[in-house]
Amino acid sequence: MNVIDIQGATKVFNPGRSNQVEALAEIDLAVEHGEFITLIGPSGCGKSTLLRLIASLISPSTGSVQVNDKPAEQARLDRDYGMAFQTAGLFDWRTVTKNIELPLELMGWSKGDRRRRASEMLELVKLSEFAKHHPNELSGGMQQRVAIARALAFSPSLLLMDEPFGALDEMTREHMQDELLRIWKETGTTVVFVTHSIPEAVYLSTRVLVMSPRPGTIASNISVSLGDRSAATRDDPAFFKKVTEVRIALREVEE
Amino acid sequence: MNALKGFSAPVAAGVVLFGVWQGVLSLFNPEGFVLPAPSEIVGALIDNWDEVYHGARITGFVVVSGLVAGIILGIIAALLVTRFRTANETITPLAVAINAIPIIALAPIFNNWFGLTSPRSNQAIVVALVFFPIFINTTRGLTQVDRSQIELMESYAASRSRITREVRIPNAMPFFFTALKLATSLAVIAAIVAEYFGGRQDALGPMITQSAGLTRYDEAWAAVLAGTAIGAVLYFAVLVIERLAMPWHSLIRARIDEP
Amino acid sequence: MPNTDTMADTDDPLVREHRIKQQAAQEQRRDAVVRVVRQTVTFVVFLGLLAGLYTGYKAFGQAIDDRQHDWAVIGSVLPRTDDLNMPPVSEIFGQFGETPGGQDQIYVKILFDEALFTLREAFAGFMVGLVIGMAIALALAQWRRLEQGLLPYVIASQTIPLIAIAPIIVIWGRKNFDVFPWEWQDWMSVSIIATYLTFFPVAVNGLRGLQSPRPENQELMESYAASWSQTLWRLRLPASLPYLFAALKIAATSSIVGAIVGEISAGVEGGLGRRVLREAFNYTTGPDRLFASVLGAAVLGIFVFLVVTGAERLVVGRQNRGAAA
Numbered sequence: 001m002n003v004i005d006i007q008g009a010t011k012v013f014n015p016g017r018s019n020q021v022e023a024l025a026e027i028d029l030a031v032e033h034g035e036f037i038t039l040i041g042p043s044g045c046g047k048s049t050l051l052r053l054i055a056s057l058i059s060p061s062t063g064s065v066q067v068n069d070k071p072a073e074q075a076r077l078d079r080d081y082g083m084a085f086q087t088a089g090l091f092d093w094r095t096v097t098k099n100i101e102l103p104l105e106l107m108g109w110s111k112g113d114r115r116r117r118a119s120e121m122l123e124l125v126k127l128s129e130f131a132k133h134h135p136n137e138l139s140g141g142m143q144q145r146v147a148i149a150r151a152l153a154f155s156p157s158l159l160l161m162d163e164p165f166g167a168l169d170e171m172t173r174e175h176m177q178d179e180l181l182r183i184w185k186e187t188g189t190t191v192v193f194v195t196h197s198i199p200e201a202v203y204l205s206t207r208v209l210v211m212s213p214r215p216g217t218i219a220s221n222i223s224v225s226l227g228d229r230s231a232a233t234r235d236d237p238a239f240f241k242k243v244t245e246v247r248i249a250l251r252e253v254e255e
Numbered sequence: 256m257n258a259l260k261g262f263s264a265p266v267a268a269g270v271v272l273f274g275v276w277q278g279v280l281s282l283f284n285p286e287g288f289v290l291p292a293p294s295e296i297v298g299a300l301i302d303n304w305d306e307v308y309h310g311a312r313i314t315g316f317v318v319v320s321g322l323v324a325g326i327i328l329g330i331i332a333a334l335l336v337t338r339f340r341t342a343n344e345t346i347t348p349l350a351v352a353i354n355a356i357p358i359i360a361l362a363p364i365f366n367n368w369f370g371l372t373s374p375r376s377n378q379a380i381v382v383a384l385v386f387f388p389i390f391i392n393t394t395r396g397l398t399q400v401d402r403s404q405i406e407l408m409e410s411y412a413a414s415r416s417r418i419t420r421e422v423r424i425p426n427a428m429p430f431f432f433t434a435l436k437l438a439t440s441l442a443v444i445a446a447i448v449a450e451y452f453g454g455r456q457d458a459l460g461p462m463i464t465q466s467a468g469l470t471r472y473d474e475a476w477a478a479v480l481a482g483t484a485i486g487a488v489l490y491f492a493v494l495v496i497e498r499l500a501m502p503w504h505s506l507i508r509a510r511i512d513e514p
Numbered sequence: 515m516p517n518t519d520t521m522a523d524t525d526d527p528l529v530r531e532h533r534i535k536q537q538a539a540q541e542q543r544r545d546a547v548v549r550v551v552r553q554t555v556t557f558v559v560f561l562g563l564l565a566g567l568y569t570g571y572k573a574f575g576q577a578i579d580d581r582q583h584d585w586a587v588i589g590s591v592l593p594r595t596d597d598l599n600m601p602p603v604s605e606i607f608g609q610f611g612e613t614p615g616g617q618d619q620i621y622v623k624i625l626f627d628e629a630l631f632t633l634r635e636a637f638a639g640f641m642v643g644l645v646i647g648m649a650i651a652l653a654l655a656q657w658r659r660l661e662q663g664l665l666p667y668v669i670a671s672q673t674i675p676l677i678a679i680a681p682i683i684v685i686w687g688r689k690n691f692d693v694f695p696w697e698w699q700d701w702m703s704v705s706i707i708a709t710y711l712t713f714f715p716v717a718v719n720g721l722r723g724l725q726s727p728r729p730e731n732q733e734l735m736e737s738y739a740a741s742w743s744q745t746l747w748r749l750r751l752p753a754s755l756p757y758l759f760a761a762l763k764i765a766a767t768s769s770i771v772g773a774i775v776g777e778i779s780a781g782v783e784g785g786l787g788r789r790v791l792r793e794a795f796n797y798t799t800g801p802d803r804l805f806a807s808v809l810g811a812a813v814l815g816i817f818v819f820l821v822v823t824g825a826e827r828l829v830v831g832r833q834n835r836g837a838a839a
Contacts, residue, residue: 057733076739083737085730093752093830102748106738137539160737268663344549345556352557355767355819357774360787360811363794363804368593440672448775452794464779483674490669 001069003158003190004031004054009063010215011049023049025215027063031192033157036184038193038201038208040246042254046216047194048162054192055083055160068157079107081158082151086166088143090135090150096122097131100150107154121149124183141172145179152187159184161193165200174234177203181229198250202242203229210246212253219253222246291473296480299473306462311481314459317374317446318485321381322438328382329389330431336390337397337423347394354387359448366453373454380449385438392434396427425501432497439493443486565603572600601802609806621803625789625810632785632814635701636773639708640766646709647716647761654717655724655750665721672714680707684780701784704776708769715768719761723754759826766822770815786811 011024023046031037039047052058053065056072067075075081082103090099100118101109109117122128125145135143144164151159165173177200184191195201201208205224212219224242226233233239273293280292291299300307336343358380365376400423408418450460459478466475575595593599610622617624650668654661680703687703727749735745777787790811793804 052733055733055737057736076737079738081737083734085734087728087730089728089730089734091731091749091752093755103738105748106740106744137536264659264662265664265666268660268667272667345552348553349556349560352816352819355763355815356812357767357771357815359771359775360790360808363790363797364808366794367797367801368599448779451779479674483670486672486674487670 001033002030002066003033003035003068004029004192005064005066005069006030006053007064007066009053009060009065011046011053011058012061015061022215024053024060025217027053027216027218029209029218031190033190034188035207036181036191036193036205038195038205039211040195040198040201040208040250041211041216041219042213042250043196045211045213045253047211050211050216051160051162051192051194054158055081079103079154080156081160082154082156083160084144084147084151084162084164086163088135088140088147090143090146092135095132095134096127096138096146099135099146100153102150103154117153118149121153124152124186125149125179139172141168141176144168144176148180148183152183152189155187157190159189159191161191163194163196166196173200178229180204198243198246199234199239202226202239202246203233208242208246210249210253220249222249291476295473296476299471300477300480303474303477306457307459307477307481310457310459310462310478311485313374313455313457314443314446314450314482315485317377317381317450317454317458318442318489321378321446322385322442322489324378325382325385325438325442326389326435329386330393332386332390333393333397333427334419336394343394343398347391350387350391350394354391358383359445362449362452365449371453372456374458376452377446377449377454377458381442381445384441384445388434388438388441389431392430393427396430397423399430400426428501432493432501435493435497436490439489440486443482443489447482568600569603571595572602575600598798598801601805605802606805606809609800609802614800614803621806625786625807628784628786628789629810629814631701632770632773632777632787633818635704635776635782635785636708636766636769636818638702639705639710639772640712640769642705643709643712643765643769644716644762647713647765648720650713650717651720651724651754652746654721661721668714668717680704680776680779683707683776684782700780700782704773704780704782704785707776708772711768711772712765715761715764716758719757720754723757724750726757727753756830759822759830763819763822763826766818767815770811770818774811786814 006027006029009024009027010022013019013021013023027050029050039050041047049058053060054067054072056065056067056076059073065072068078068080070078090096091102094102097115097118100121101114104114104117119128119131122131125148127142127145127149130138130142135146138146147164151161165176168176180191181204183189193201193204195204202224208222208224209218210220210222211217222242222245226236226238226242276290277292277294280290281294336346361383362376362380365379369375369379397419404422404426405418408422413421447460447463450458451464454460459482462478463475466472466478571592572595597605610620610625612621613619614621614624650664654664654668683706684700684703687698687700687706731749731753732745735749740748773785774787774790776782777785778791782788786807789807790804793800793807797804
């Protein structure tokens with residue numbers, strides 16, 4: 001069964017007006033359970049738009065988007081996916097625990113269940129000792145970990161991530177990538193991940209989708225099988241080969 | 256076309272607002288209602304034009320002179336205080352607290368100092384009321400400067416006054432104008448209220464109380480309308496000056512910052 | 515490396531980075547305490563300086579005998595210095611302990627009671643203004659068309675010197691407000707003026723605050739399929755609090771101004787405004803009492819400002835802590 005099924009989806013912003021933009025053209029995409037998909041492409045290629053179509057934060061102009069075998073809108077109402085953004089987007093006025101509890105609150109979980117779940121999630125992202133801190137007291141990388149914990153709190157079968165590590169420095173970023181892979185393996189969640197970075201895409205995913213500039217299409221579909229990742233993977237010739245492959249694919253779409 | 260678009264919503268809302276106001280009052284015509292219909296107010300304004308215009312000139316003079324003096328003093332004080340770091344750190348919070356004092360309560364003291372029938376005491380009230388927001392916000396603007404811009408200027412070995420001119424003053428402009436917009440409407444209110452306590456008896460303030468005392472509400476409101484007009488003209492003038500002074504600051508939005 | 519032992523108990527680089535950051539925040543908190551102490555000391559010193567300046571100027575004026583001359587400055591820009599115009603500081607403060615004619619209470623107690631009365635008027639008006647202001651902010655935030663249409667009028671409403679018609683409101687209140695289950699009191703009319711001065715900053719800053727959440731926070735709530743009221747209570751209202759408090763500081767002080775001026779022009783007895791006016795009438799026999807009552811009004815204004823500032827620290831203090839570290 002496919003977690004995501006997109007058929008002939010297009011997106012046109014401001015149709016019929018002078019500022020009309022054709023963002024996506026004829027996207028077909030099927031994502032299987034347990035995959036780690038990255039979307040990569042030049043600025044303005046519609047990566048984020050595609051992610052928001054899956055999340056049903058915007059609706060397609062034509063075509064259909066199915067998540068868990070139902071329309072994406074229904075999947076959103078059923079809270080089938082968790083989402084993380086480029087900025088951690090934590091609520092400044094809530095403690096770390098209360099931030100993670102936010103979706104559970106909205107889903108009507110009891111207080112005790114929420115507390116228990118939040119402390120499990122904090123353990124997962126290794127922030128237990130910061131449960132009562134406020135976001136502003138944490139570093140950027142830690143904030144992003146809280147955001148991931150929040151996205152995973154209600155055990156969604158799908159995790160949508162929009163350049164979540166884009167604002168982090170290189171060292172923190174590599175650290176967070178390892179964390180994310182560990183969590184992905186532990187939870188068995190399907191991930192769709194938008195990024196600008198070629199090494200990040202190759203290191204994380206089972207499949208890299210290279211998108212072409214506006215109107216966005218999926219130009220190539222590169223499977224990655226590097227086995228279990230570790231620090232050694234980053235120096236592996238097979239890793240560099242894949243990086244080069246993606247780079248060439250990107251260069252082709254830019255021309 | 257686009258310029259028209261920006262005005263259509265306020266104009267439509269205005270037509271509805273004044274239409275409802277006029278309609279309700281002419282339909283039900285409540286006895287002794289404090290708020291006369293717009294047509295009655297305009298009628299009273301036309302009937303008493305000479306008197307109202309005369310009062311508005313007197314009150315307007317108090318407002319404008321007080322405003323100008325308050326602005327000049329506020330800017331001078333801000334420039335002085337930002338020259339010395341410790342002075343700034345101690346005086347600014349002090350000024351913020353003092354700004355919370357109901358300055359209008361000083362009116363009786365000022366009246367005794369400057370004479371009961373002299374507009375000087377009313378001016379003093381306006382000056383005191385305008386001074387604090389201008390001083391506080393200008394000081395903030397002069398000090399809350401992007402560190403890297405200062406460092407850039409220092410890397411050019413720019414002099415202190417040069418840095419003030421090139422970086423601090425442009426940075427302070429939006430802060431200053433925010434305070435100025437607040438100060439203009441405060442100045443009108445302060446002048447009119449101060450005129451209750453003393454000052455010239457043919458100004459707008461006494462005109463309002465006297466008309467109200469005789470239950471001639473339409474005349475009282477005609478005088479209020481004149482006060483509103485002074486405030487509106489000044490506010491609009493500030494908007495124009497802001498535009499001219501800061502052509503790079505494209506967004507002119509309604510906002511109140513902490514004074 | 516002196517710091518090694520405090521840093522070595524974790525190998526998570528993020529946690530290590532956090533520890534360093536926290537140390538900086540702690541130092542900053544210590545600085546904040548120092549700042550409060552320093553500000554209090556400054557305030558006292560400032561009051562002393564002010565009293566010194568006042569006394570010094572008075573002594574100077576007496577020395578040059580300003581009463582006998584027609585100076586250009588003294589008497590127009592600066593006051594004359596006789597005891598009627600500038601009663602000595604000691605006598606002004608001495609008034610607080612006196613019992614003015616026919617009263618069995620000392621003056622400071624009378625002022626305190628009257629300040630409470632004025633505070634009640636201002637607070638009632640302030641609360642109503644807060645509700646109305648937030649309602650307007652919510653409506654304008656909800657419908658963009660409404661914002662475009664009405665915001666100019668909300669701003670224009672503040673150029674109307676409503677204080678000016680305070681007496682009319684009192685008369686009107688007595689005549690027309692018998693629709694309420696309670697009897698209309700004159701002080702409620704004064705509260706209306708405080709309301710009018712309060713609602714505006716609340717509406718303008720509330721609107722800005724409600725619109726302040728970043729797009730990704732809005733999207734997050736949408737991704738949870740959160741309802742309008744859930745988004746309001748969990749995102750937009752909390753996000754508006756810092757903006758709101760900036761407005762409340764202005765509103766609290768203007769509600770006091772509104773109450774004082776309202777009392778004065780509406781003839782409502784029992785508050786500080788009326789007290790100042792009465793002392794102004796009796797100026798020639800007790801100038802020091804006028805100065806003392808004006809000081810009382812000043813203290814009330816600063817008190818209200820400090821209360822709101824303290825509430826702000828409590829409510830939005832923690833979320834900002836470390837933000838600057």
